[in-house]
Amino acid sequence: MARTTRQRAAVAAVFDTLEGFHSAQEVHARLRTSGDGVGLSTVYRAVQALADDGELDSIRTDSGEALYRRCSTQHHHHLVCRTCGRTVEVAGPTVEAWADRIAGEHGFADISHTLEIVGTCADCRAAAAAS
Amino acid sequence: MARTTRQRAAVAAVFDTLEGFHSAQEVHARLRTSGDGVGLSTVYRAVQALADDGELDSIRTDSGEALYRRCSTQHHHHLVCRTCGRTVEVAGPTVEAWADRIAGEHGFADISHTLEIVGTCADCRAAAAAS
């Protein structure tokens, strides 16, 4: 199993050249545009296979879309403004350590986690106050 | 806007009697069973309106389903086994404090956050090792 085919390599290559999170749909569109035709089903399968192998991390958007990113990129979390959508990336060594500890206490291993903080940024609070 | 109708009250009532996270579909089924017929569209609208008003928190399942819960219930996070799906609820005062601090540093207020820890539980590791 896990044969190395042109399509699978193409999908993996996309994540090598791209930073951050990307959807399966986006990968598919990107491959189509770049001339490497890869079927949509295949992109989904490849992406899931990569995620199973631990080469990709996955999260879900608020709209229910699945996003993937190369695992090795340094870990960070998102601080999102609920009004204007502005996003700040924050590192959280405290949280990493806490998650590992909690997971260990419950007998869990091979931990990964996702954390999103949602709030209202200073600008939007000012704008709201002015109205 | 935000009129007080029977349907909206019914949806809100469901979350008063239920602990934890529940999907819109589940709320709809529950209302249907209990005799209060409320349209699916209306459940979605009510749930979103409640979320907008800050009365409900929402997260997404791995399968893309949206889950909601009453905000006031004590805050906790989920530790999920990626193999068998077993879920442990964990409290995280450390994380709460950290999130508040980080958000404050970036000028964000009215913070809420979601945190999911995914790993492999002891049982599933043992099962995997046996195979």
Added chain:
DNA sequence: GAGCGCATGAGAACCATTGTCAACTCACCG
């Protein structure tokens, strides 16, 4: 009580994702 609008709900539309299945292709064997 009358009238204005927002709210409702049945069904259709939407869209990301998953399933299907015949054709294909890679890896290995001889």
Added chain:
DNA sequence: CGGTGAGTTGACAATGGTTCTCATGCGCTC
């Protein structure tokens, strides 16, 4: 190097949660 078979592919259909549409209904205000 050609054959062989099992894993892969991809066009298309199906699924399922969510959103949209629009005619009808009901809460509110006057």
